[in-house]
Each structure stands twice: as structure tokens, then as C-alpha cells.
Amino acid sequence: MTLIIDGYNLLHASGIFGAARGPRGFEQSRIALLDMLLDVLGDKAADTIVVFDAARAPDGLPARLSHGGIRVWFAREYPDADSLIEELVEHDTSPGHLVVVSSDRRLQVAARRRRARAVPCEEWLAEARELRRARGRPAADAKPPEPGPEGVDEWKRYFGL
Numbered sequence: 083m084t085l086i087i088d089g090y091n092l093l094h095a096s097g098i099f100g101a102a103r104g105p106r107g108f109e110q111s112r113i114a115l116l117d118m119l120l121d122v123l124g125d126k127a128a129d130t131i132v133v134f135d136a137a138r139a140p141d142g143l144p145a146r147l148s149h150g151g152i153r154v155w156f157a158r159e160y161p162d163a164d165s166l167i168e169e170l171v172e173h174d175t176s177p178g179h180l181v182v183v184s185s186d187r188r189l190q191v192a193a194r195r196r197r198a199r200a201v202p203c204e205e206w207l208a209e210a211r212e213l214r215r216a217r218g219r220p221a222a223d224a225k226p227p228e229p230g231p232e233g234v235d236e237w238k239r240y241f242g243l
Contacts, residue, residue: 083179089163116132119132130153131153133170171189177196180199181199182198
């Protein structure tokens with residue numbers, strides 16, 4: 083099964099953001115999301131493509147790269163990531179084995195038209211968190227409990243301090 087993820091759509095839904103703001107903020111946020119995906123997907127990471135918008139990307143950003151086995155594609159030659167994802171779905175020879183993760187209605191319609199599974203980001207994140215819990219591991223992006231004096235270290239880890 084191939085997993086195609088609308089990168090910025092999932093990033094926004096997850097609330098995972100890197101520590102930096104400004105020019106390096108997007109890069110760090112993408113890396114934080116990809117690291118979370120590696121943790122959740124494990125050995126299925128190699129069957130995953132994450133697509134990010136890149137029409138106005140800075141010079142030097144590659145069109146494709148690999149992050150721990152996850153294929154990361156930037157939609158440099160497309161108006162947006164949705165257009166590239168639609169093309170991937172349209173040209174796949176086994177669309178019944180595709181899962182498209184996006185809350186974008188346009189992509190959900192495109193996936194269902196080819197009989198691929200379309201999963202909204204929030205639903206996919208809930209499934210991912212449940213999978214981590216079933217493995218006995220807390221969700222990587224789950225907020226820690228409200229801090230008391232004993233919870234400060236947990237919050238520092240959560241905020242990357």
C-alpha cells in the first residue's frame with residue numbers, strides 16, 4: 083500500500099511546528115513533521131510520499147529528497163501540491179492500494195474517483211495516535227498533561243526547550 087500525504091495540510095492539522103520562526107521555520111516544521119511520520123510509520127515509511135507546495139520556494143530547494151526512507155516531493159513545477167498529488171493518483175497503476183491523506187475536498191474526490199482510500203488529516207492523525215498507543219508508546223505530538231511542579235520537564239520536551 084502506498085501512502086500519499088498532503089504535507090502542509092497534515093502539518094497544519096497536526097500542530098507540529100519547528101522551534102525556529104522566519105526563513106528556517108518552514109524547513110524545521112517540515113522536518114518535525116517528517117520525524118513524527120517516521121516514528122509513526124516505522125518500516126512502512128518507504129511506502130510513503132509526502133508532497134509539499136513549492137511554487138514560491140527558495141532557490142536551492144530540491145524537487146525530491148528522502149527523509150529516513152520517506153519520499154519527499156516538492157511541487158516545484160506545479161501550481162500547488164494538490165495538482166501533483168492528483169497527477170500521482172491519476173497515473174498510479176494500482177489505485178486501490180493508495181491511501182491519500184488530506185482534508186482537501188479536491189484530493190478526496192480525486193482519490194475516490196480512482197477507488198483509492200481518502201482519509202482526512204484529523205482522522206489519519208487519530209489512527210496514528212491509536213497505533214502508537216497500541217504499541218505502548220504515547221503519541222509523539224500529544225500534549226503532555228497540565229504541568230504541576232513535577233511536569234516541567236515534560237513541557238520542556240514538548241516545546242523543544
